[in-house]
Amino acid sequence: MIAIILIGLAAGCASALMFVSVVSGAPVSLLLSLLAPLPLMVTALSWGPLSATIGGIAAASAFGAIFGLRFCLAFAVAVALPAWWLGHLALLGRPTAAAETDNSTSPTAENLEWYPTGRILLWIAGFAILSSFASWLVFGKDADAIAAALRSGLTKVLSDREGLSPGDIERLADALVTIFRGLSAMLVVTTLTLNLWLAAKISATSGRLRRPWPDLKSTALPPMTLVALCATLAFCFAGGAFSIAAQIMTAALFMAYALVGLAAVHTLTLALKSRAVWLSCTYGILVLLPWTIVLMIAIGLTDAIFGLRQRYLRGKPPPLPAA
Numbered sequence: 001m002i003a004i005i006l007i008g009l010a011a012g013c014a015s016a017l018m019f020v021s022v023v024s025g026a027p028v029s030l031l032l033s034l035l036a037p038l039p040l041m042v043t044a045l046s047w048g049p050l051s052a053t054i055g056g057i058a059a060a061s062a063f064g065a066i067f068g069l070r071f072c073l074a075f076a077v078a079v080a081l082p083a084w085w086l087g088h089l090a091l092l093g094r095p096t097a098a099a100e101t102d103n104s105t106s107p108t109a110e111n112l113e114w115y116p117t118g119r120i121l122l123w124i125a126g127f128a129i130l131s132s133f134a135s136w137l138v139f140g141k142d143a144d145a146i147a148a149a150l151r152s153g154l155t156k157v158l159s160d161r162e163g164l165s166p167g168d169i170e171r172l173a174d175a176l177v178t179i180f181r182g183l184s185a186m187l188v189v190t191t192l193t194l195n196l197w198l199a200a201k202i203s204a205t206s207g208r209l210r211r212p213w214p215d216l217k218s219t220a221l222p223p224m225t226l227v228a229l230c231a232t233l234a235f236c237f238a239g240g241a242f243s244i245a246a247q248i249m250t251a252a253l254f255m256a257y258a259l260v261g262l263a264a265v266h267t268l269t270l271a272l273k274s275r276a277v278w279l280s281c282t283y284g285i286l287v288l289l290p291w292t293i294v295l296m297i298a299i300g301l302t303d304a305i306f307g308l309r310q311r312y313l314r315g316k317p318p319p320l321p322a323a
Contacts, residue, residue: 012055044087056080261300
Protein backbone atom coordinates (compact mmCIF):
# COMPACT_ATOMS: atom_id res chain seq x y z
CA MET A 1 0.00 0.00 0.00
CA ILE A 2 2.87 2.37 0.78
CA ALA A 3 4.37 1.72 -2.65
CA ILE A 4 1.04 2.53 -4.32
CA ILE A 5 0.84 5.83 -2.41
CA LEU A 6 4.43 6.81 -3.19
CA ILE A 7 4.08 5.94 -6.88
CA GLY A 8 0.84 7.89 -7.08
CA LEU A 9 2.42 10.94 -5.44
CA ALA A 10 5.40 10.76 -7.80
CA ALA A 11 3.09 10.52 -10.82
CA GLY A 12 1.01 13.44 -9.54
CA CYS A 13 4.13 15.59 -9.14
CA ALA A 14 5.30 14.70 -12.66
CA SER A 15 1.89 15.53 -14.17
CA ALA A 16 1.68 18.82 -12.26
CA LEU A 17 5.15 19.91 -13.36
CA MET A 18 4.40 19.02 -16.99
CA PHE A 19 1.07 20.86 -16.84
CA VAL A 20 2.54 24.05 -15.38
CA SER A 21 5.67 24.00 -17.58
CA VAL A 22 3.79 25.92 -20.29
CA VAL A 23 4.25 29.15 -18.30
CA SER A 24 8.00 28.98 -19.01
CA GLY A 25 7.40 29.81 -22.68
CA ALA A 26 9.89 27.23 -23.93
CA PRO A 27 8.85 25.43 -27.14
CA VAL A 28 9.15 21.99 -25.53
CA SER A 29 6.86 23.08 -22.69
CA LEU A 30 3.83 22.88 -24.98
CA LEU A 31 4.56 19.22 -25.71
CA LEU A 32 5.06 18.53 -22.01
CA SER A 33 1.75 20.16 -21.13
CA LEU A 34 -0.06 18.05 -23.73
CA LEU A 35 1.50 14.90 -22.22
CA ALA A 36 0.63 15.90 -18.64
CA PRO A 37 -1.97 13.08 -18.15
CA LEU A 38 0.57 10.41 -19.20
CA PRO A 39 2.24 9.75 -15.79
CA LEU A 40 -1.11 9.38 -14.03
CA MET A 41 -2.46 7.16 -16.83
CA VAL A 42 0.59 4.89 -16.62
CA THR A 43 0.07 4.68 -12.87
CA ALA A 44 -3.62 3.87 -13.28
CA LEU A 45 -2.97 1.09 -15.81
CA SER A 46 0.06 -0.39 -14.03
CA TRP A 47 -0.70 0.03 -10.30
CA GLY A 48 -4.44 0.61 -10.35
CA PRO A 49 -6.80 3.61 -10.40
CA LEU A 50 -6.40 4.12 -6.63
CA SER A 51 -2.78 5.12 -7.07
CA ALA A 52 -3.72 7.59 -9.82
CA THR A 53 -6.48 8.99 -7.57
CA ILE A 54 -4.00 9.68 -4.78
CA GLY A 55 -1.58 11.40 -7.15
CA GLY A 56 -4.30 13.43 -8.86
CA ILE A 57 -5.82 14.68 -5.59
CA ALA A 58 -2.39 15.60 -4.21
CA ALA A 59 -1.39 17.49 -7.36
CA ALA A 60 -4.73 19.31 -7.65
CA SER A 61 -4.56 20.30 -3.97
CA ALA A 62 -1.06 21.69 -4.47
CA PHE A 63 -2.30 23.69 -7.46
CA GLY A 64 -5.13 25.09 -5.38
CA ALA A 65 -2.80 26.10 -2.55
CA ILE A 66 -0.25 27.78 -4.83
CA PHE A 67 -2.21 29.18 -7.79
CA GLY A 68 -5.81 29.33 -6.59
CA LEU A 69 -9.07 27.49 -7.10
CA ARG A 70 -9.37 28.10 -10.86
CA PHE A 71 -6.07 26.39 -11.65
CA CYS A 72 -6.94 23.58 -9.24
CA LEU A 73 -10.20 22.90 -11.08
CA ALA A 74 -8.51 23.21 -14.48
CA PHE A 75 -5.86 20.61 -13.58
CA ALA A 76 -8.44 18.31 -12.02
CA VAL A 77 -10.77 18.41 -15.04
CA ALA A 78 -8.14 18.46 -17.81
CA VAL A 79 -5.56 16.05 -16.36
CA ALA A 80 -6.35 14.22 -13.12
CA LEU A 81 -9.98 13.22 -13.73
CA PRO A 82 -9.47 11.91 -17.31
CA ALA A 83 -6.33 9.99 -16.29
CA TRP A 84 -8.08 8.28 -13.39
CA TRP A 85 -11.40 7.55 -15.10
CA LEU A 86 -9.98 6.38 -18.43
CA GLY A 87 -7.53 4.14 -16.61
CA HIS A 88 -10.42 2.74 -14.57
CA LEU A 89 -12.52 2.08 -17.69
CA ALA A 90 -9.61 0.42 -19.53
CA LEU A 91 -9.27 -2.09 -16.67
CA LEU A 92 -13.03 -2.61 -16.30
CA GLY A 93 -14.07 -6.15 -17.24
CA ARG A 94 -16.78 -8.69 -16.55
CA PRO A 95 -16.94 -12.47 -17.03
CA THR A 96 -18.15 -13.64 -20.42
CA ALA A 97 -21.26 -15.78 -20.78
CA ALA A 98 -19.13 -18.92 -21.11
CA ALA A 99 -17.18 -18.07 -17.95
CA GLU A 100 -20.40 -17.44 -16.01
CA THR A 101 -21.81 -20.86 -16.92
CA ASP A 102 -18.54 -22.60 -16.00
CA ASN A 103 -18.28 -22.08 -12.26
CA SER A 104 -15.20 -24.29 -11.98
CA THR A 105 -12.91 -21.72 -13.53
CA SER A 106 -11.97 -18.47 -11.87
CA PRO A 107 -12.16 -15.29 -13.99
CA THR A 108 -8.93 -14.52 -15.83
CA ALA A 109 -7.92 -11.87 -18.34
CA GLU A 110 -8.73 -14.23 -21.21
CA ASN A 111 -12.33 -14.99 -20.22
CA LEU A 112 -13.28 -11.43 -19.29
CA GLU A 113 -15.25 -9.05 -21.49
CA TRP A 114 -13.46 -5.72 -21.33
CA TYR A 115 -15.01 -2.28 -21.54
CA PRO A 116 -15.46 -1.43 -25.26
CA THR A 117 -12.85 0.88 -26.75
CA GLY A 118 -15.58 2.79 -28.60
CA ARG A 119 -17.22 3.79 -25.33
CA ILE A 120 -13.82 4.83 -23.96
CA LEU A 121 -13.44 7.04 -27.05
CA LEU A 122 -16.84 8.58 -26.33
CA TRP A 123 -15.73 9.33 -22.77
CA ILE A 124 -12.61 10.98 -24.21
CA ALA A 125 -14.83 13.25 -26.31
CA GLY A 126 -16.78 14.12 -23.18
CA PHE A 127 -13.61 15.02 -21.31
CA ALA A 128 -12.55 17.20 -24.26
CA ILE A 129 -15.77 19.16 -23.85
CA LEU A 130 -15.20 19.52 -20.10
CA SER A 131 -11.59 20.58 -20.67
CA SER A 132 -12.73 23.33 -23.02
CA PHE A 133 -15.05 24.64 -20.34
CA ALA A 134 -12.26 24.36 -17.76
CA SER A 135 -9.99 26.47 -19.94
CA TRP A 136 -12.51 29.31 -19.55
CA LEU A 137 -11.88 29.18 -15.81
CA VAL A 138 -8.17 29.78 -16.40
CA PHE A 139 -8.18 32.30 -19.24
CA GLY A 140 -11.39 34.19 -18.57
CA LYS A 141 -14.53 34.46 -16.50
CA ASP A 142 -16.93 33.51 -19.29
CA ALA A 143 -17.04 32.57 -22.96
CA ASP A 144 -17.80 36.13 -24.09
CA ALA A 145 -14.66 37.48 -22.41
CA ILE A 146 -12.48 34.84 -24.06
CA ALA A 147 -14.08 35.39 -27.47
CA ALA A 148 -13.66 39.16 -27.13
CA ALA A 149 -9.99 38.79 -26.21
CA LEU A 150 -9.33 36.44 -29.12
CA ARG A 151 -11.25 38.67 -31.52
CA SER A 152 -9.30 41.73 -30.40
CA GLY A 153 -5.95 40.02 -30.88
CA LEU A 154 -6.89 38.62 -34.28
CA THR A 155 -8.22 41.99 -35.41
CA LYS A 156 -4.88 43.63 -34.58
CA VAL A 157 -2.98 40.97 -36.50
CA LEU A 158 -5.28 41.07 -39.53
CA SER A 159 -5.33 44.87 -39.65
CA ASP A 160 -1.65 44.83 -40.65
CA ARG A 161 -2.50 42.99 -43.85
CA GLU A 162 -3.23 45.06 -46.92
CA GLY A 163 -6.32 44.61 -49.07
CA LEU A 164 -8.75 43.85 -46.22
CA SER A 165 -11.52 46.26 -45.36
CA PRO A 166 -12.60 46.75 -41.72
CA GLY A 167 -15.74 44.73 -42.39
CA ASP A 168 -13.74 41.85 -43.88
CA ILE A 169 -11.39 41.91 -40.90
CA GLU A 170 -14.29 41.67 -38.45
CA ARG A 171 -15.92 38.78 -40.32
CA LEU A 172 -12.62 36.93 -40.66
CA ALA A 173 -11.84 37.41 -36.97
CA ASP A 174 -15.26 36.05 -35.99
CA ALA A 175 -14.74 33.01 -38.22
CA LEU A 176 -11.29 32.33 -36.77
CA VAL A 177 -12.62 32.57 -33.19
CA THR A 178 -15.21 29.90 -34.03
CA ILE A 179 -12.57 27.71 -35.69
CA PHE A 180 -10.19 28.00 -32.73
CA ARG A 181 -12.98 27.02 -30.36
CA GLY A 182 -13.57 23.80 -32.27
CA LEU A 183 -9.89 23.09 -32.82
CA SER A 184 -9.23 23.21 -29.08
CA ALA A 185 -11.76 20.44 -28.46
CA MET A 186 -10.40 18.35 -31.33
CA LEU A 187 -6.86 18.78 -29.97
CA VAL A 188 -7.91 17.53 -26.53
CA VAL A 189 -9.56 14.43 -28.07
CA THR A 190 -6.35 13.71 -29.99
CA THR A 191 -4.01 14.26 -27.04
CA LEU A 192 -6.08 12.25 -24.56
CA THR A 193 -6.30 9.36 -27.02
CA LEU A 194 -2.57 9.52 -27.67
CA ASN A 195 -1.82 9.67 -23.93
CA LEU A 196 -3.97 6.63 -23.21
CA TRP A 197 -2.37 4.67 -26.07
CA LEU A 198 1.14 5.61 -24.92
CA ALA A 199 0.30 4.73 -21.31
CA ALA A 200 -1.01 1.32 -22.37
CA LYS A 201 2.10 0.72 -24.50
CA ILE A 202 4.40 1.65 -21.61
CA SER A 203 2.47 -0.57 -19.21
CA ALA A 204 2.43 -3.48 -21.68
CA THR A 205 6.16 -3.12 -22.36
CA SER A 206 6.92 -3.17 -18.65
CA GLY A 207 4.69 -6.22 -18.21
CA ARG A 208 2.34 -4.49 -15.78
CA LEU A 209 -0.71 -4.00 -18.03
CA ARG A 210 -3.57 -5.77 -16.29
CA ARG A 211 -5.53 -6.66 -19.40
CA PRO A 212 -4.88 -8.04 -22.91
CA TRP A 213 -4.16 -5.57 -25.68
CA PRO A 214 -7.48 -4.50 -27.26
CA ASP A 215 -8.35 -4.82 -30.94
CA LEU A 216 -8.23 -1.14 -31.82
CA LYS A 217 -9.28 -1.81 -35.43
CA SER A 218 -12.77 -2.74 -34.20
CA THR A 219 -13.31 0.57 -32.36
CA ALA A 220 -16.83 1.87 -33.01
CA LEU A 221 -18.87 4.54 -31.28
CA PRO A 222 -22.32 3.67 -29.88
CA PRO A 223 -25.11 4.12 -32.47
CA MET A 224 -26.80 6.90 -30.50
CA THR A 225 -23.67 9.04 -30.98
CA LEU A 226 -24.90 9.86 -34.49
CA VAL A 227 -28.14 11.18 -33.03
CA ALA A 228 -26.20 13.32 -30.56
CA LEU A 229 -24.02 14.65 -33.39
CA CYS A 230 -27.07 15.68 -35.41
CA ALA A 231 -28.54 17.44 -32.36
CA THR A 232 -25.34 19.37 -31.63
CA LEU A 233 -25.10 20.37 -35.29
CA ALA A 234 -28.59 21.81 -35.12
CA PHE A 235 -27.81 23.81 -31.96
CA CYS A 236 -24.70 25.30 -33.61
CA PHE A 237 -27.03 27.76 -35.35
CA ALA A 238 -29.06 28.64 -32.25
CA GLY A 239 -26.85 31.55 -31.19
CA GLY A 240 -25.63 32.56 -27.77
CA ALA A 241 -24.19 30.21 -25.18
CA PHE A 242 -26.01 27.20 -26.64
CA SER A 243 -24.29 27.77 -29.96
CA ILE A 244 -20.84 27.95 -28.34
CA ALA A 245 -21.42 24.76 -26.35
CA ALA A 246 -22.83 22.98 -29.41
CA GLN A 247 -19.83 23.96 -31.53
CA ILE A 248 -17.44 22.50 -28.96
CA MET A 249 -19.48 19.30 -28.68
CA THR A 250 -19.73 18.95 -32.46
CA ALA A 251 -15.98 19.38 -32.91
CA ALA A 252 -15.23 16.78 -30.22
CA LEU A 253 -17.62 14.24 -31.76
CA PHE A 254 -16.26 14.90 -35.25
CA MET A 255 -12.74 14.17 -33.98
CA ALA A 256 -13.99 10.97 -32.36
CA TYR A 257 -15.42 9.88 -35.72
CA ALA A 258 -12.11 10.79 -37.36
CA LEU A 259 -10.39 8.28 -35.06
CA VAL A 260 -13.06 5.72 -35.98
CA GLY A 261 -12.20 6.49 -39.60
CA LEU A 262 -8.55 5.67 -38.88
CA ALA A 263 -9.65 2.38 -37.33
CA ALA A 264 -11.66 1.67 -40.49
CA VAL A 265 -8.59 2.40 -42.64
CA HIS A 266 -6.58 -0.10 -40.57
CA THR A 267 -9.27 -2.71 -41.24
CA LEU A 268 -9.82 -1.97 -44.94
CA THR A 269 -6.09 -2.27 -45.67
CA LEU A 270 -5.67 -5.71 -44.06
CA ALA A 271 -5.46 -7.55 -47.39
CA LEU A 272 -2.97 -5.14 -48.99
CA LYS A 273 0.63 -6.33 -49.36
CA SER A 274 1.89 -2.76 -48.99
CA ARG A 275 -0.30 -2.09 -45.95
CA ALA A 276 2.53 -0.54 -43.92
CA VAL A 277 3.28 1.90 -46.74
CA TRP A 278 -0.38 2.93 -47.07
CA LEU A 279 -0.76 3.47 -43.33
CA SER A 280 2.51 5.41 -43.13
CA CYS A 281 1.39 7.66 -45.98
CA THR A 282 -1.99 8.17 -44.32
CA TYR A 283 -0.50 9.29 -41.03
CA GLY A 284 2.14 11.38 -42.79
CA ILE A 285 -0.50 13.23 -44.81
CA LEU A 286 -2.55 13.87 -41.67
CA VAL A 287 0.49 15.37 -39.93
CA LEU A 288 1.63 17.48 -42.90
CA LEU A 289 -1.87 18.47 -44.04
CA PRO A 290 -4.08 18.58 -40.93
CA TRP A 291 -7.13 19.69 -42.92
CA THR A 292 -7.26 16.18 -44.45
CA ILE A 293 -8.76 15.06 -41.15
CA VAL A 294 -12.04 15.88 -42.92
CA LEU A 295 -11.52 12.74 -45.02
CA MET A 296 -11.11 10.63 -41.88
CA ILE A 297 -14.31 12.13 -40.46
CA ALA A 298 -16.13 11.22 -43.69
CA ILE A 299 -14.79 7.66 -43.54
CA GLY A 300 -15.78 7.34 -39.88
CA LEU A 301 -19.30 8.60 -40.51
CA THR A 302 -19.67 6.36 -43.57
CA ASP A 303 -18.53 3.36 -41.56
CA ALA A 304 -21.00 4.22 -38.78
CA ILE A 305 -23.91 4.55 -41.21
CA PHE A 306 -23.20 1.80 -43.77
CA GLY A 307 -20.95 -0.57 -41.78
CA LEU A 308 -17.95 -0.54 -44.11
CA ARG A 309 -15.83 -2.76 -41.89
CA GLN A 310 -18.55 -5.34 -41.37
CA ARG A 311 -19.17 -5.53 -45.12
CA TYR A 312 -15.45 -5.82 -45.82
CA LEU A 313 -14.89 -8.58 -43.25
CA ARG A 314 -17.90 -10.46 -44.63
CA GLY A 315 -16.55 -10.22 -48.15
CA LYS A 316 -19.25 -7.83 -49.36
CA PRO A 317 -18.28 -4.66 -51.24
CA PRO A 318 -19.28 -1.33 -49.69
CA PRO A 319 -22.20 0.53 -51.28
CA LEU A 320 -21.28 2.75 -54.21
CA PRO A 321 -22.02 6.46 -53.85
CA ALA A 322 -25.04 7.75 -55.72
CA ALA A 323 -24.35 9.28 -59.12
